[in-house]
Amino acid sequence: MTIPIVSTHVANIDIPRPKDVGVLAMEVYFPRRCISEAELEEFDGVSKGKYTIGLGQEYMAWPDDREDINSFALNAVAGLLEKYNIDPKSIGRIDVGTETIIDKSKSVKTHLMDLFAEAGNFDIEGIDSKNACYGSTAALFNAINWIESTSWDGRNAIVVAGDIAVYAEGAARPAGGAGACAILLGPNAPIVFEPIHGTHMSNTYDFYKPNLSSEYPEVDGPVSVVTYIAALDEAYSRFREKTARQLKLAQINGYSNGHVHSGDKPADPKAAFSLQDVDYALFHSPYGKQAVKGHARMLFNDFRSAPNAPQFADIPNPEAFLAASQKESLSDKNVEKTFIAASKKSFAQKTDPGMACSKRLGNMYTGSLYGCLASLVANVEPAQLRDSRVSMFAFGSGCAASFFTFRVKGDTSEIKEKMDLMNRLAAMKVVPCQEFVDALALREKNHNAVSYTPEGSIDNIWPGAFYLDSVDSKYRRKYVKAPLA
Template sequence: MKIGIDKIGFFTPHLYIDMNKLALARKEEPEKYTIGIGQDEMAVAPITQDPVTLAANAAFNILNDDDKKAIDFVIFGTETGIDHSKSAAIYVHHLLGLKPEARSIEMKQACYAATAAIQLAKGHIALNPDSKVLILASDIARYGLNTPGEVTQGAGAVAIVISANPRIMALEETSTYQTDDIMDFWRPVYSDTAYVDGKYSNEKYISFFSSVWNTYKEKTGLGLSDFEALCYHLPYTKMGLKALRTIYDEGTEADKERLVDYYQTSTTYNRRIGNIYTGSLYLSLLSLLEQKPLKDGSRIGLFSYGSGAVGEFFSGILQPDYREHLFIDKHMELFAARQEISIPEYEKIFEEVLPVDGSSLDLDVTKDPAPICLAGIKDHMRQYINKK
């Protein structure tokens, strides 16, 4: 039985900044951000959007009534959860009107959690072939204003429906993975911004890729020429290219040209949104699938990395007529409707935070065009609204 991605979509806030302008405001050469880091724009989340609403909006745009009847498991991968106890998945379950006969949980392991969720979903579908699992990967990356990590911020979510007989990508059985206790990136519970050792994190990312890639080849007998494209977790779009470069000599010049071409295509959406942590790999995959037609039956490799650290390499096979089941027009409309804001406006929004002292707050959702928004806080509870 084939198990894999039946639907996939993303959502990002309606506000963004131009990285050229951020560079000038930070007295840096624009090329340091646009070429050195590989980012053109950065999504900015207004106070009316949080990880729950981003995920709910991503799923809202791709689910139909049949999906809602079949989904009996909701798994929310995030490292910017809103509650130490209640899972973000339960809020989304309610906002989408899913049936009560379902499990809803939240998973955490830095940027890796959505991949763990997919592997868990595969097991669930194997035991329950008629059901569907909704995977949500949603985060708001915050490092702080005027910090080295500011250029790798972003906000957005990816929603994925995992099912039997998937229409987009069948996931192959073999997967290789690794865990090591390191401190390359972390965010203590008392901090709303992350701490990162950037150089060390880059080194571990590449070493983890090398390890799981080599183990995958040993287990499967497959090599570089067997892959039409490789997609990577992208905290910034230059990162995956650094890893890809380490295996150039394993293939022909034609392999290298093909993989680099598809890699650049896979970064298109990420360059415009920024780092969305758990969803970054899957935003990259979505960008590849929607921006350039690939042959049915193509094998796509996926490298997932979550600091701290866990890495995994796995693969999928594109299904017949897979492009007919993508939401390309909706995603183009989403980008077209976005509004550029100035750097001072971005800084003001960044500093608007929800109260942590238990006080109530009403938010104006009329300025936010998203269907699902955060409307305020009352009695220590976030108040969500679905305008549709």
């Protein structure tokens, strides 16, 4: 997992630039316990299907006060280093994306430096990035840009994406979750990120956390859903426009997306790229139904660009959809319903293979999209995944969004085997809903506590995992490992 450490600034010598920068290894950490959303419906006394169908959720993970974002990140990175036998000295950058803030100054990244101290590696660039669920994608882009820059020193990078998503009692609480991903990035990778990004950023108040005395956010659910869809429209449009410009600059005669050919160019240049151009499509998934809506909206955008394409032959009353403005379509339930139905088969083929973490862990905030990536690698056989192209839509409230792609150029067998993701998800303990309620009450009680020892049981920590042992009188947090047996 290491490459020779070389200087990129040797006089009169051309150092080869890194190629095929992408994912070399992955690890996912999550709590040991989860609850069934179907049981939570009964526990909360709501109608059957409110969480499982309305939100599209199956299970939800959560920790008590024995775990925090620092322990999550320590476990994800420690697991990555150990499982893949990575030399700590081979890491030159660590970027963390999280919105779980327990310190207004000290970064999560600084806690991770303990994992590199024994090897004597204190020369590691990078720091935390924050904007709701988008911080992880900012971290990813930063790490890739470092490797591809003239500042690169020949070492690999690690990106950490993770959060603990908890909500006050009420309608949003079933949309919580927890988990963290650690991604090793470097050249000559089997999973290679492509250079075009379509990005959209704007100032919105759909979800935010202004009250620093509480873990709970301020949420406007309906506004957040519309903000997500509107950001997808814009980021996807920018990506498609840039793709069209790239094709034009490369003097490619016609388009390569299988349904538009030379001599048959559409009026809308965005049709240069569509859902048909990817084998898999991954979305930020705060809950399962949002990924369904995102996939459908991507298809709707394709329809708007090329309504006469064969795959849209069965869309009813297409003129009405084309006549409506983009803004009007955001709140049009008929648009949503029609294109969810039209994309049902596509979703099953292209998006559902990446939903395992979302179904079992719930909302990982910054880790959500990268849990989808890990799930895809875990669920699809390496021979089938190889040579595929995958799109990713990242979103964070407030808001920030990007649409980008990667190609699987190599063998993902080692990542699939060493993550062992599906077996580990299955090994979680599904516990009574009262344990969930009690754990959140414990977190609420001890949030920002000083001079205290967490009350949660060590039995609920995975064997060998880091957990919060204590917080002293100066708010200094101490982490230790649970016994292996």
